[in-house]
Structures are given as structure tokens and as C-alpha cells.
Amino acid sequence: MVVTIQIVGHKKSGKTLVTTQLIQALTQAGVSVTAVKHDAHWGQMDQPGTDSDRFSQAGASQVVLDSNQGSFYHFQQPQALETTFSHLSPTAVRLIEGYKAGPYPKLVMLKPDELATNWHQKGILAFASLTDRPDLDLIGTDQIVNWLLTYLQMHLQEEKKMSDPLTHFNDQDRAKMVDVTQKAVTSRVATATGQITMHPDTLSRIKTGKIKKGDVLAVAQVAGIMAAKKTSELIPMCHLIPLTGVDLHFSDNKKDTITVTSKVKTKHVTGVEIEALNAVQIALLTIYDMCKAMDRGMVIHDVHLLEKDGGKSGHFVFGE
Known part of the structure; x- marks a missing residue:
């Protein structure tokens, strides 16, 4: 790098x-x-009449x-x-x-x-x-x-840290699940967020309960919790982690965008960043699914990890 x-x-x-x-x-x-x-002043490496100049002039x-x-x-x-x-x-x-x-x-x-x-x-x-x-x-x-x-x-x-040898490959250079047997059990938490932007009328109908499929945010909340619990079944190299807490919050800009924020906790040997991100993604997709009949132009964006703590890598805050 x-x-x-x-x-x-x-x-x-x-x-x-x-x-x-x-x-x-x-x-x-x-x-x-x-x-x-x-150099914005047309500087040239070649001197007039030299072979390199002749090659350039010839069109190379x-x-x-x-x-x-x-x-x-x-x-x-x-x-x-x-x-x-x-x-x-x-x-x-x-x-x-x-x-x-x-x-x-x-x-x-x-x-x-x-x-x-x-x-x-x-x-x-x-x-x-x-x-x-x-x-x-x-x-x-x-x-x-x-x-x-x-x-x-x-x-x-x-x-240098980022370029350290990857631990996801075995001695035959084939993918493996990382061995975390010797890692210490610690309390770990991760918070992720993401947004979905839609037509203003769609947001209005969600807030007033006028979407035909039902209570959009209630269904999205359950979907996000289920997604966090099933992350290891979807992401091949993720460990099966016993989660001790999953919570999702919804907010909106009163115009056209809903923000989903998830917080996932565990007491285990590896972190829950992917679980938190997966919870957000599936909650956003559920909102899309519930509302797509009236608004297929919705856009999911800005999904990212906000914060994580616990484990060897310590505390991370997005943007710091």
C-alpha cells in the first residue's frame, strides 16, 4: 500500500x-x-533534434x-x-x-x-x-x-497494519474461517446506520400507517433483529455468535428519508460489526419491500459502521 x-x-x-x-x-x-x-507550463523532457524528440514527433x-x-x-x-x-x-x-x-x-x-x-x-x-x-x-x-x-x-x-498477511486463508491458499479459539471473551458492541430515500408521499404513508402491507417500521424492526441473529448463515466466514442484545431505532428527516440505526451486543471472542451492518441492511430492504408497490425508485445509501468497542482492536468511531 x-x-x-x-x-x-x-x-x-x-x-x-x-x-x-x-x-x-x-x-x-x-x-x-x-x-x-x-507542470502547467508545457515543460518537455525531450530536446529538439534528439532521438526521443524525433520519436515523439513521429507520433509515438x-x-x-x-x-x-x-x-x-x-x-x-x-x-x-x-x-x-x-x-x-x-x-x-x-x-x-x-x-x-x-x-x-x-x-x-x-x-x-x-x-x-x-x-x-x-x-x-x-x-x-x-x-x-x-x-x-x-x-x-x-x-x-x-x-x-x-x-x-x-x-x-x-x-502496514492493513497489509499484514490475511488470516482467512489456509496453507493451501483456500478460504477458511479464522480460528478464534484462543481469543479472550470480552464484552463487545457495534453500532451501524443506513438510510433509505423515497418519495415524500411514501414517507407520509409510512408514518400514518397507510401502507397496505401493514406497519412498515414494526416489520422492519423484527426483520433487522432476525437478520442480526442469522448473519453467520449469510456471510460465509462469519462466526456463529451468541448475541446478548439487538436494538434498532428509526428516525426521519420529515421529508423523504428514513435513517435506521442498529446496536448489537455480545460477550464473546469476536466482534459484532457485521451483525450490526446486516441488521441495518435487512431493515432497509424490508422497508423497500413493504413500499415498492407505490415507490420503486427508493434508494438505499450511506450504510456504514458508526462505532464499535471491545476486543483487541479497541474503540472505533466513524470519521475519527
């Missing part, structure tokens, strides 16, 4: 200096780095120049960042200087007379400047680089 960050800013904001010093700090720490420079979509100084690539058309990365050897960190519209987390370098409110790109982590400013916390090259190093090291550790 790779951690990617963009260092963006307008001309002479200091982004090249910060990127260079960050590369030096990472490589000195033994971290491999891919550096990508976005890609040209590779291999020399004692390394290998250089020239693509006739601008590439999406992921396309560019696909041609390169993998490294632990990818640093992108510029490319303001890129999809990766961004540190924005501000010039002395520039305001943070002028920036509207998505994914901005922080604003920084080489010159002293009372409105910013990251001032000067050393402070900026140290902040970036901390950010990257934290995410490298997370990526």
Missing part, C-alpha cells in the same frame, strides 16, 4: 522547497518516495529514454495520476507537487498576501506558509516538513 499526499500552492509559495526537503527527510529515514511534478504515444542518469518517460497526452503511477515502480510514499485538482489529501502553501478562503479544493489537510502569519499554525520549512513527516508516518503505520 502507498501513502499519497499533494503539496500545492501558487507560484513562489515555497511548495518546491518543502517537497525537496520532505523527500530528503523521508529518504534519510529509509522511506522510498515517488515524486511527481505537475509513449517514449522511454534510458540513460546512465536513469529512465525518463514521455507521454504524448497528459495522464491521470493513477495512470502515471501505474507505469512506475511502487514506493511507500508518493509526493505530488502541484496538480490542485488531484484527488489526494493536500497541504496548501500560501503566499504572504494570500488567504486560505481563496482555496476551495476538496481534501485540504492544512494551510502553511514560509513567512510568519498569525492565522496559521504551520510556519517555516522545518515546522511544515516535521508536520508532514508525522502525518505520513502515522498513515504508513496504518497501511
Whole structure:
């Protein structure tokens, strides 16, 4: 896995200096780095009259120049960042200087007379400047680089955890149920949520009990509880877990959306995140089934784990 960050800013904001010093700090720490420079000024690798230039002029979509100084690539058309990365050897960190519209987390370098409110790109982590400013916390090259190093090291550790060998395969590389025999019995809880959006009239009929199949939310509540209890019968590698509590709550935005929230508890050797998610999904599907005769355009969305606690992995809260 790779951690990617963009260092963006307008001309002479200091982004090249910060990127260079960050590369030096990472490589000195033994971290491999891919550096990508976005040049909006038609910069070219090739020199007029050289073989690589002649190949490009002849229409080759890609040209590779291999020399004692390394290998250089020239693509006739601008590439999406992921396309560019696909041609390169993998490294632990990818640093992108510029490319303001890129999809990766961004540190924005501000010039002395520039305001943070002028920036509207998505994914901005922080604003920084080489010159002293009372409105910013990251001032000067050393402070900026140290902040970036901390950010990257934290995410490298997370990526390492995620890339640890999978435990769902046996010595023949075939799927297996994970052996949890030696794990400690602890109290575990998981909370999940999800939404279904519908025509306003559909929501009104649900709330006033005018759906022909019956009390929609009452049926969905029972369906969600049953789903939590039967999760191991539906998800192949889930353990059969004795649940000590299942509860579902329903709320709406008074317009067109119902939110379902489930909380599932156990005292066992493994967690109940999938049980909580399954309870939400089936409750939402039940609402759809009860109302589909009048509204087939309902949309189920935003199903996710809100919180879990207990076990070796500890406490998780969505968005933190």
C-alpha cells in the first residue's frame, strides 16, 4: 500500500522547497518516495533534434529514454495520476507537487498576501506558509516538513497494519474461517446506520400507517433483529455468535428519508460489526419491500459502521 499526499500552492509559495526537503527527510529515514511534478507550463523532457524528440514527433504515444542518469518517460497526452503511477515502480510514499485538482489529501502553501478562503479544493489537510502569519499554525520549512513527516508516518503505520498477511486463508491458499479459539471473551458492541430515500408521499404513508402491507417500521424492526441473529448463515466466514442484545431505532428527516440505526451486543471472542451492518441492511430492504408497490425508485445509501468497542482492536468511531 502507498501513502499519497499533494503539496500545492501558487507560484513562489515555497511548495518546491518543502517537497525537496520532505523527500530528503523521508529518504534519510529509509522511506522510498515517488515524486511527481505537475507542470502547467508545457515543460518537455525531450530536446529538439534528439532521438526521443524525433520519436515523439513521429507520433509515438509513449517514449522511454534510458540513460546512465536513469529512465525518463514521455507521454504524448497528459495522464491521470493513477495512470502515471501505474507505469512506475511502487514506493511507500508518493509526493505530488502541484496538480490542485488531484484527488489526494493536500497541504496548501500560501503566499504572504494570500488567504486560505481563496482555496476551495476538496481534501485540504492544512494551510502553511514560509513567512510568519498569525492565522496559521504551520510556519517555516522545518515546522511544515516535521508536520508532514508525522502525518505520513502515522498513515504508513496504518497501511502496514492493513497489509499484514490475511488470516482467512489456509496453507493451501483456500478460504477458511479464522480460528478464534484462543481469543479472550470480552464484552463487545457495534453500532451501524443506513438510510433509505423515497418519495415524500411514501414517507407520509409510512408514518400514518397507510401502507397496505401493514406497519412498515414494526416489520422492519423484527426483520433487522432476525437478520442480526442469522448473519453467520449469510456471510460465509462469519462466526456463529451468541448475541446478548439487538436494538434498532428509526428516525426521519420529515421529508423523504428514513435513517435506521442498529446496536448489537455480545460477550464473546469476536466482534459484532457485521451483525450490526446486516441488521441495518435487512431493515432497509424490508422497508423497500413493504413500499415498492407505490415507490420503486427508493434508494438505499450511506450504510456504514458508526462505532464499535471491545476486543483487541479497541474503540472505533466513524470519521475519527
